[in-house]
Amino acid sequence: MKFDTIIIGGGLSGLICGIRLAEQGKKCAIITMGQSALHFFSGSFDLLGHADGKEVTSPLAVIPTLPAVHPYARMGIEAIKNQLKEVKPLLMRAGIKVHGAHETNHYRLTPIGVMKPTWLSLDDFTRFDNPTELPWKKIAVLNLAGFLDFHAQFIADGLTKLGAECTLAAFSLEELESIRRNPSEMRSSNIAKVFENEKTRAKLIEKIKAYTETSDCIVFPSVFGLFSPHAMEDFRAQIQKPLCLISAIPPSVSGIRTQLMLRQRFQELGGTYMLGDTVKEGVMEGDKVHHLLTHNHGDIKMQATTFVLSTGSFFSHGLVADPYSIFEPIFGLDVEGPCDDNRQKWYDEQLFNKQPYLAFGVSTDSNFKAKKDGLVIDNLYVSGSVLGGCDPLKESCGAGVSILTSLQIADEIVH
């Protein structure tokens, strides 16, 4: 099977790269082991939220001060500025509506009721410009009875600290009783499937209306619009009061939708998306990758001119740790990190401290071409969180690195 480019990994980074290439007429395939980390999506894309433990207001002012190993530093500020312009239109073309700007971070309200700086938020979610002041006084924090993945009290506590008066309530709907019988599977995605039905949504809106008179804002879990934004938009339009949706515990409804819409866009552009397959081996010819062998395709070679490794970090098995080393399992690429092979140094016993293992990743040259045994592989690029040099959790930069490195690589491949 022959393609122009084969991308390994079908999450945010792989899909953005595939879409960008396919939009420019390249014949692409994405091979992906299973569903991606977008199923854990907060609903906001971060560019750079923290640096040196301090909150970042203007990411572009701070990016030039990042250490040389950081993917943003490898990319360079000019390239970042160029690619940032492309992001919103690309998402828009896939039908994904976002708000926010890279010049200044805005804030999002997290599922535990605190404000975090971010770059772009899906239209589902509320944008706050000031993290210490709320635009509302009286807030009704509402939930569905039996839904354990939304912690209304946490959120109410957070909002109370910011000066709001919160009312908490939960209510049940006849249509949800059948999934409530199975409490461990009463998850946001299953609830969202019930709310695809317009009549059920109307009943919910009726229940919520009891609180709209006495409140300035309704806070509710994000359980609308698994397959298209329609249910969410319709719900928002009908509430007629400010509505602040908050992501529940994964699976993330808005994340699943984002994944589906990106995949849809990629396939509409002629891309081939192979879900549930594992790349077993990358076969080299000289200093280039010649073809891939996969679990599903056996002896049938997956050939391409260029390859992109977007396999993600430890969770997605882009990186694997054993007792002796951290390695990249497909090609055996060079892996670098902030410390050596001594496993004790990879982690801090205090969970919330900075964890060194998060900064491990595949070594590349300045064009994000992979290195193996110190030598650059000419047609293998590396994008997204399999790259090391940053701590996406502590720096709030995961989505930015995934999107921007992918766009940069796509441009490099096309030109």
Add this chain to the structure above:
Amino acid sequence: MSKKAKIKNFNVSENDFEQCVKCTVCTVYCPVVAVNPDFAGPKQSGPDGERLRLTDPKFYDESLKWCMNCKRCEVACPANVKIGDIIQSARIKYNKKPPSLRDVLLANTDFVGTMASAFAPIVNRTVALKPVRQLMDGVLKIDHHRIFPQYSGMKFETWFKKYAEKDQDNYKHHVSYFHGCYVNYNYPDLGKDLVKLMNAVGYGVHLLAKEKCCGVALISNGLIKQAKRGAKLNVESFRKSIVEDKRPVISTSSTCIFTIRDEYPHLLKIDNSAIRDQSELAVRFLFRLVDEEKIKLAFKKDYKARVAYHTPCHMEKLGWSIYSISLLKMIPGIDFVRLDSQCCGIAGTYGFKRENYPTSQAVGDPLFRQIEESNVDFVATDCETCKWQIEMSTSRKVKNPISVLAEALDVEATIALNQ
């Protein structure tokens, strides 16, 4: 840093169930859990339940029977946990209830097929009668909405021996054909199409020394001993063809081939390593030959059709729909429509059972709607039970991609190209 894992993962079981991180992605893509709250979902029935069952078998839960074994949970899993296998293995290991008469009848496609073929005109007319269907519903709990596939008067094997077998040795290359129960008893035309297509590209087609039902229905209905007997016989026939006669085995049913390749070792614990790589679907075999430029296909200039391809669940699991789609797209006169990959709801014998009928139809509903809206001439798919379900639930006819290729093929031109 070193390059590869230096130690084996001694703490990882066959089904990888320790790798489950409870992310619930499997449940999102489970077609059953969305429509039937009695099913606890793949995570809870699979790896979560397995932890409990390992401590005490009394935690085995009857609700595992709701699983359709579609494997869409496995395709979605980011950690490669064999969730479907865990559920099916638990049913085999812990379910002590003997199968009902109905389940035995539905599962024995081989035996029932042989009997029914002998009296095909009578059987076809009788099971189509409304009172008979009501009676089967009442007595056997086979849902009365179901229309049984027609039995053919002449089995494929009989046709083959009578009309095709003698010419097959004249070809340069050779394959064996695992036709399966459906082609043999219900729809020999698909087998005839395969012979036509393979012959045109220079391959002789042969029957296996012996062939038993792949056993998918026996496994799902709990007739494990019988399934193992059939599987052993099939593996031996495949071995003779592949290892001794150097003839790869091809099939036209995605479920049969999936069962033989993956369910034999995973669920029946039957070693098929000697034959697995050369047991495959005809579409994959043909795609490889075209891809490696070893054969060429020529199509009729006047062939025109708007076709939608439906990905059967086991095809999704195999990751092989790309072969069928690529081959269909090679036909110049085809206006191709890609349907979303989603379960049709039948899951073999599952949808025939009265208690499963509402679940079955609710699962398939989004697919049926997409098919009706697609305005196609017909639907193409690699699975016979998907065909029955789609034909019963929509206004469209369904064809195997092999039949579509055979009908669009310019036989003379193809023979000339491959001499």
